Amino acid sequence: MKLVFKLLFLYLLFLIQTIINRPQIDLIVLGLVIFSLYDTPITAIVLGIWAGFLLGLVNQAYFGFHIIILTLVAYASNNVHRYLYKYKLYFLAIVLLALLFKYLTTLIILRNVQPFGIWLLSTLIMLLIALPLENLIIKMFYKNLLRRF
Amino acid sequence: MKKILLIILILSLILSLLPRSFKFALTKYPQLLLLFPVEKTRQLISYLHIQKKEFDELKQLAGLLAIENAFLQEKLLLTNANAKQDEGQINLEQSLISKKLLKANIIARDEETGVQFFTINKGSYDNVKINMVAITAQGIVGRIIATSQFYSIIETPLSPRFKIAGCNKRSRVNGVIEYHNLSSLRFKYVFAESDIKVGDTIITSGLGGVFPYGLNIGIVKNTQPDPTQYFQYIEVKPIVDFNAIFDVHIILSEPSVFEQFKPAAGSRRDLNSLKISVPIAPRIR
Numbered sequence: 001m002k003l004v005f006k007l008l009f010l011y012l013l014f015l016i017q018t019i020i021n022r023p024q025i026d027l028i029v030l031g032l033v034i035f036s037l038y039d040t041p042i043t044a045i046v047l048g049i050w051a052g053f054l055l056g057l058v059n060q061a062y063f064g065f066h067i068i069i070l071t072l073v074a075y076a077s078n079n080v081h082r083y084l085y086k087y088k089l090y091f092l093a094i095v096l097l098a099l100l101f102k103y104l105t106t107l108i109i110l111r112n113v114q115p116f117g118i119w120l121l122s123t124l125i126m127l128l129i130a131l132p133l134e135n136l137i138i139k140m141f142y143k144n145l146l147r148r149f
Numbered sequence: 150m151k152k153i154l155l156i157i158l159i160l161s162l163i164l165s166l167l168p169r170s171f172k173f174a175l176t177k178y179p180q181l182l183l184l185f186p187v188e189k190t191r192q193l194i195s196y197l198h199i200q201k202k203e204f205d206e207l208k209q210l211a212g213l214l215a216i217e218n219a220f221l222q223e224k225l226l227l228t229n230a231n232a233k234q235d236e237g238q239i240n241l242e243q244s245l246i247s248k249k250l251l252k253a254n255i256i257a258r259d260e261e262t263g264v265q266f267f268t269i270n271k272g273s274y275d276n277v278k279i280n281m282v283a284i285t286a287q288g289i290v291g292r293i294i295a296t297s298q299f300y301s302i303i304e305t306p307l308s309p310r311f312k313i314a315g316c317n318k319r320s321r322v323n324g325v326i327e328y329h330n331l332s333s334l335r336f337k338y339v340f341a342e343s344d345i346k347v348g349d350t351i352i353t354s355g356l357g358g359v360f361p362y363g364l365n366i367g368i369v370k371n372t373q374p375d376p377t378q379y380f381q382y383i384e385v386k387p388i389v390d391f392n393a394i395f396d397v398h399i400i401l402s403e404p405s406v407f408e409q410f411k412p413a414a415g416s417r418r419d420l421n422s423l424k425i426s427v428p429i430a431p432r433i434r
Contacts, residue, residue, distance in 0.1 A: 068165065
């Protein structure tokens with residue numbers, strides 16, 4: 001049941017991201033990284049597939065590519081977490097790496113990305129909202145984890 | 150776990166390499182379902198955007214029609230009175246109908262009263278010049294007393310330095326409209342025997358050359374003989390609610406009309422005392 005809510009939360013982020021459109025803020029990637037950092041590998045992969053599927057709906061011609069990219073992002077974030085994730089700074093670094101990975105793979109495979117300057121601006125905006133969003137997701141889905149800390 | 154991931158990645162790769170027509174067919178129904186809220190929201194935003202544009206256009210049209218209406222009413226009055234000698238004064242080509250209006254938003258008000266000086270978001274870049282007239286569909290708002298590239302300051306009739314030549318729309322009695330207090334004006338220099346009644350509309354008389362003829366200023370609220378027994382004491386309530394306006398229209402007239410007029414020095418002093426200055430920062434477009 002919790003997984004369904006997580007999927008719905010990602011869907012909500014996707015809707016906000018698609019409606020805002022300019023500047024393109026990858027809220028879904030941000031949400032995915034946060035979920036992946038706190039959750040099990042299986043959940044991370046399922047969420048990655050779901051996020052990739054949603055992004056593929058907007059860009060049907062490249063349907064499938066986003067699933068690969070976001071599943072890898074989710075899996076990598078989940079793995080990196082075990083070794084690195086201790087401070088907020090690492091979280092921001094992981095978000096930045098995930099965004100850069102998505103940008104570069106999209107650039108290499110699809111050759112259809114926004115200019116680097118605009119990407120940089122939207123990345124800065126995302127880094128600003130990353131910590132509040134992380135707090136929100138922890139409070140909504142990982143209360144027990146919070147108690148353990 | 151790595152095997153699952155590998156299988157998923159291979160399946161996704163196969164999916165991404167499928168022909169486009171197949172992909173479109175595959176995503177058609179999920180897209181309709183999952184992107185429904187996005188589509189509806191975008192439609193709503195687009196609808197609101199169009200509505201706002203139409204609203205602005207209608208407001209501008211209302212301003213123009215108000216001026217045209219004032220002019221036509223005056224013409225009708227003259228025709229009815231068979232005042233043939235006055236008809237020559239009205240020249241359609243030179244009337245307000247032929248003038249252009251520029252919509253401007255009020256972005257700031259003076260801090261002390263909030264009704265004496267307005268800062269608007271149009272300046273010399275939009276051909277706004279000192280002494281141009283600001284109006285709304287209801288009537289006169291004031292005149293431009295200072296401009297910068299993208300901003301201007303309007304002085305309203307509720308400023309103590311402001312004076313307009315006015316006349317009674319019904320009886321055509323002339324006088325001067327001046328500040329009385331922050332909610333009303335005085336119609337001064339009207340002889341005691343002149344025909345002025347409570348409820349009469351005071352309009353601009355066109356004398357002085359800055360304000361065009363026929364714009365509504367206010368309604369006569371109170372009349373009583375002046376203590377000097379020579380002039381009447383006439384209190385006028387402004388037609389425009391200066392506390393409740395957010396945008397105005399500037400009448401863009403020929404520059405030559407205004408070049409000969411200089412802004413009143415008193416207005417400048419008022420601005421300095423109120424610490425109001427025209428913003429000079431460039432506008433972000």
